Amino acid sequence: MTGTAIDRSLLGPLERRGFDVRVKHPRSEDDLARELRGAVAYLHGGEEKATEKVLRSAGHSLKVIAFLGVGYENFVDVATARALGIVVTHTPGAATDSVAIFTVQQIMNANTRNAAHLGGRHPAWRSAEDLPRELSACEIGIVGLGAIGTRVAELLRAFGIKVSYFSRTRKPEIEAALGISYLSLPELAARSDVLVVMVPESDETKGLIDFGVLGRLRKGAILVNTARPAVVDPHDLHKSMKEAHVGAAVFDGFYDENSEIANILVGDFGDRLLVTGHIASHTREAMGRMVSRAVASIEDVLTGGAIDRSPGIRA
Amino acid sequence: MTGTAIDRSLLGPLERRGFDVRVKHPRSEDDLARELRGAVAYLHGGEEKATEKVLRSAGHSLKVIAFLGVGYENFVDVATARALGIVVTHTPGAATDSVAIFTVQQIMNANTRNAAHLGGRHPAWRSAEDLPRELSACEIGIVGLGAIGTRVAELLRAFGIKVSYFSRTRKPEIEAALGISYLSLPELAARSDVLVVMVPESDETKGLIDFGVLGRLRKGAILVNTARPAVVDPHDLHKSMKEAHVGAAVFDGFYDENSEIANILVGDFGDRLLVTGHIASHTREAMGRMVSRAVASIEDVLTGGAIDRSPGIRA
Numbered sequence: 001m002t003g004t005a006i007d008r009s010l011l012g013p014l015e016r017r018g019f020d021v022r023v024k025h026p027r028s029e030d031d032l033a034r035e036l037r038g039a040v041a042y043l044h045g046g047e048e049k050a051t052e053k054v055l056r057s058a059g060h061s062l063k064v065i066a067f068l069g070v071g072y073e074n075f076v077d078v079a080t081a082r083a084l085g086i087v088v089t090h091t092p093g094a095a096t097d098s099v100a101i102f103t104v105q106q107i108m109n110a111n112t113r114n115a116a117h118l119g120g121r122h123p124a125w126r127s128a129e130d131l132p133r134e135l136s137a138c139e140i141g142i143v144g145l146g147a148i149g150t151r152v153a154e155l156l157r158a159f160g161i162k163v164s165y166f167s168r169t170r171k172p173e174i175e176a177a178l179g180i181s182y183l184s185l186p187e188l189a190a191r192s193d194v195l196v197v198m199v200p201e202s203d204e205t206k207g208l209i210d211f212g213v214l215g216r217l218r219k220g221a222i223l224v225n226t227a228r229p230a231v232v233d234p235h236d237l238h239k240s241m242k243e244a245h246v247g248a249a250v251f252d253g254f255y256d257e258n259s260e261i262a263n264i265l266v267g268d269f270g271d272r273l274l275v276t277g278h279i280a281s282h283t284r285e286a287m288g289r290m291v292s293r294a295v296a297s298i299e300d301v302l303t304g305g306a307i308d309r310s311p312g313i314r315a
Numbered sequence: 316m317t318g319t320a321i322d323r324s325l326l327g328p329l330e331r332r333g334f335d336v337r338v339k340h341p342r343s344e345d346d347l348a349r350e351l352r353g354a355v356a357y358l359h360g361g362e363e364k365a366t367e368k369v370l371r372s373a374g375h376s377l378k379v380i381a382f383l384g385v386g387y388e389n390f391v392d393v394a395t396a397r398a399l400g401i402v403v404t405h406t407p408g409a410a411t412d413s414v415a416i417f418t419v420q421q422i423m424n425a426n427t428r429n430a431a432h433l434g435g436r437h438p439a440w441r442s443a444e445d446l447p448r449e450l451s452a453c454e455i456g457i458v459g460l461g462a463i464g465t466r467v468a469e470l471l472r473a474f475g476i477k478v479s480y481f482s483r484t485r486k487p488e489i490e491a492a493l494g495i496s497y498l499s500l501p502e503l504a505a506r507s508d509v510l511v512v513m514v515p516e517s518d519e520t521k522g523l524i525d526f527g528v529l530g531r532l533r534k535g536a537i538l539v540n541t542a543r544p545a546v547v548d549p550h551d552l553h554k555s556m557k558e559a560h561v562g563a564a565v566f567d568g569f570y571d572e573n574s575e576i577a578n579i580l581v582g583d584f585g586d587r588l589l590v591t592g593h594i595a596s597h598t599r600e601a602m603g604r605m606v607s608r609a610v611a612s613i614e615d616v617l618t619g620g621a622i623d624r625s626p627g628i629r630a
Contacts, residue, residue: 007443098449101423101474108420109429112594128322134600136412158473159416279427285449 002026003045003068005282010291013299014041033057041298043291044068044075046278052080062086064301066294069095069281071200071228089297093147094289095281100151102252102280103226107156107194110222110248110274111135133193136160141192143185143209144199144227145171152196153178164188189216194224201228209233214240220247226280229254234261241269253278317341318360318383320597325606328614329356348372356613358606359383359390361593367395377401379616381609384410384596386515386543404612408462409604410596415466417567417595418541422471422509425537425563425589426450448508451475456507458500458524459514459542460486467511468493479503504531509539516543524548529555535562541595544569549576556584568593 001011001023011021019041026032032048036058044050044067055062055077065076067090072078081088108114112132136159142149145167153163153174163180166188175182185208189195195217199205209232214223223246225232234255240246254275255262266273281290316326316338326336334356341347347363351373359365359382370377370392380391382405387393396403423429427447451474457464460482468478468489478495481503490497500523504510510532514520524547529538538561540547549570555561569590570577581588596605 005443005446097451097475101450102427105420105423105427105429108416109424112417112420114420114424114429114591128320128599128602131320131597131599131602134413134598135416137598137600155473158470160412276429282446283449283452284443284446285452287443287446 001043001045002032002048003043005287006045006291007284007288010288011295013295017299017303019302029054036062040064041066041302043294043298044072046075048075050076050081052077055080055084055086060084064089064298066298067091068287068290068294074201074228087301089294089301091290091293094293095283095286096147096151098283098286099148099226099280100155103148103152103196103198103224104155106226106250106252106274106276107140107196107222107224108135110224110250111138111194113248138162138193139164139191140194140196141165141183141188142180142196142198143167143188144197145174146198146200149196149198150174150178152198153180164191185213186216189213190218192221193218194222197223197225197227197231199227199231201230205231207231207233207236209236211236211239215243215245217245219244221245222248222250224250226250226252234259234265238265238268241265241272246272248272248274250274252276252280316358316360317347317363318358320602321360321606322599322603325603326610328610332614332618334617344369351377355379356381356617358609358613359387361390363390365391365396367392370395370399370401375399379404379613381613382406383602383605383609389516389543402616404609404616406605406608409608410598410601411462411466413598413601414463414541414595415470418463418467418511418513418539419470421541421565421567421589421591422455422511422537422539423450425539425565426453426509428563453477453508454479454506455509455511456480456498456503457495457511457513458482458503459512460489461513461515464511464513465489465493467513468495479506500528501531504528505533507536508533509537512538512540512542512546514542514546516545520546522546522548522551524551526551526554530558530560532560534559536560537563537565539565541565541567549574549580553580553583556580556587561587563587563589565589567591567595 014021024035026035026048029051033054036042036054038061039058040061040063042062042065044065046069064087065081067076067088070090070092072088072090076088078088139162140156142153142163142165145165153165156163157178164183165180166183166185170182197209214236229251237249329336339350341350341363344366348369351357351369353376354373355376355378357377357380359380361384365380379402380396382391382403385405385407387403387405391403393403454477455471457468457480460480468480471478472493479498480495481498481500485497512524529551544566552564
């Protein structure tokens with residue numbers, strides 16, 4: 001298994017079954033391939049890439065890859081895994097509350113430009129225009145009303161914030177329960193002081209948030225993307241920040257650091273970007289649930305047990 | 316008037332009555348005294364100290380000091396004002412939501428040690444112990460259940476957090492409405508992962524949060540004080556951070572920067588202190604309400620009008 005900050009005691013069920021559990025921190029593709037040789041299960045900590053080369057070199061021993069988190073498509077070559085008969089599991093839902101709370105936190109931080117004020121002795125606002133908004137006076141739009149988007153909506157409603165959403169499918173029960181409204185994506189953008197992107201990355205959602213959306217935002221709006229970065233088109237984001245439609249942008253996990261556009265964004269608007277390294281789901285409790293589920297799915301596959309115990313199993 | 320980030324258009328009512336409104340940024344006691352000479356009203360922006368010397372040098376023209384915010388006792392020599400027949404007003408309640416939301420935000424930031432992760436590409440947690448807690452799994456204690464403390468409790472309850480409180484007077488209706496419990500201060504500390512201090516500074520509350528309280532906190536607890544710093548005894552805080560009862564401490568406005576203990580705290584535990592410069596109430600909306608109320612109370616005093624229009628008037 002890979003990954004940092006994992007409570008080893010949660011691996012007990014595998015050790016008690018007599019499996020030899022090894023925690024590794026591979027530094028390269030070759031390193032990972034070497035470590036996986038002869039392994040029957042691979043608990044993927046969510047950082048490295050399990051490429052075709054890695055999976056093929058693991059040989060026929062590997063039966064299951066248990067991915068810690070969701071969105072494993074970016075980290076595991078699923079086609080190769082399928083071709084080799086390797087089961088890939090993930091842990092959906094384990095971190096809903098952690099991610100939702102982190103998202104609300106970063107909305108607040110982008111609004112107050114908190115980092116700029118740490119350690120200060122007096123407010124650094126230079127004009128009334130420069131002041132943050134009172135969050136409860138803002139309108140917030142959410143793109144994607146899955147489990148996390150719904151929880152974000154619920155938390156923001158508790159703050160007295162007016163919340164609208166766009167989603168592929170309308171969800172009238174949630175609208176009624178939370179007092180939120182459905183809008184088309186362009187309408188949603190036009191009414192948002194803060195736009196929160198909460199959709200998984202797929203061929204359909206890649207670049208979904210383009211200038212057609214960002215250019216409609218209220219001037220100086222805050223864009224929050226604690227999902228995958230690619231859902232927001234980076235070139236259109238640059239244009240929108242240049243034209244001040246987007247005042248600040250929040251990411252938890254950023255575009256490929258070697259890409260030209262990532263460097264241009266950081267170079268031009270670094271002080272308006274609030275970027276963290278994919279930490280939204282990293283709480284003790286969420287990590288514990290994720291590891292426990294991953295361990296359970298490994299047990300299931302290796303013992304041929306009750307595979308349906310884990311909702312993440314994809315044979 | 317003093318203060319930064321004030322929307323001048325809100326001063327219109329005074330200008331329309333023919334008053335000569337001047338916005339000043341005094342750099343010293345002498346500077347402030349000079350600016351106040353001949354003034355009839357002083358809108359105090361909340362940063363400088365209106366000492367006895369300053370008030371006496373203003374002469375008999377000065378009729379009202381309208382303080383922007385609450386807790387003016389630290390900024391205005393009230394005894395001298397009273398002796399000189401100067402009315403001192405403040406703006407209670409204008410920033411309740413802004414301060415409450417900022418407090419919740421800083422609870423989250425202290426929990427995730429957010430500043431340490433800005434710009435990072437991968438989580439920096441070194442062990443499972445090092446991970447933040449999932450906030451909804453924490454127990455939070457609130458000391459002081461005034462308007463802001465109550466709003467903080469309400470917001471935290473919306474996150475599914477177990478909340479208890481201590482207050483001079485029990486508030487059974489709020490307990491029932493929000494589902495929170497009353498505890499004595501030592502009991503509250505003993506059960507808190509996060510302790511939020513929400514009491515005004517007074518002779519009675521100065522140093523209220525001492526080692527008797529802090530030493531009972533769960534190891535590594537977060538102390539949050541977005542009220543006045545002096546409510547927490549700084550020497551006992553140092554001892555508690557040294558013994559790890561307090562894992563991290565949040566202040567919005569810190570102890571006198573020239574004091575020895577402030578420097579020792581920052582020197583020894585700077586990386587576990589999350590300090591901002593009294594910005595909790597600084598949102599456009601709250602500032603607008605505060606300035607409007609201050610302007611109204613100045614109008615009232617100068618025109619001999621309906622003084623009871625402002626709840627903050629203290630004749």
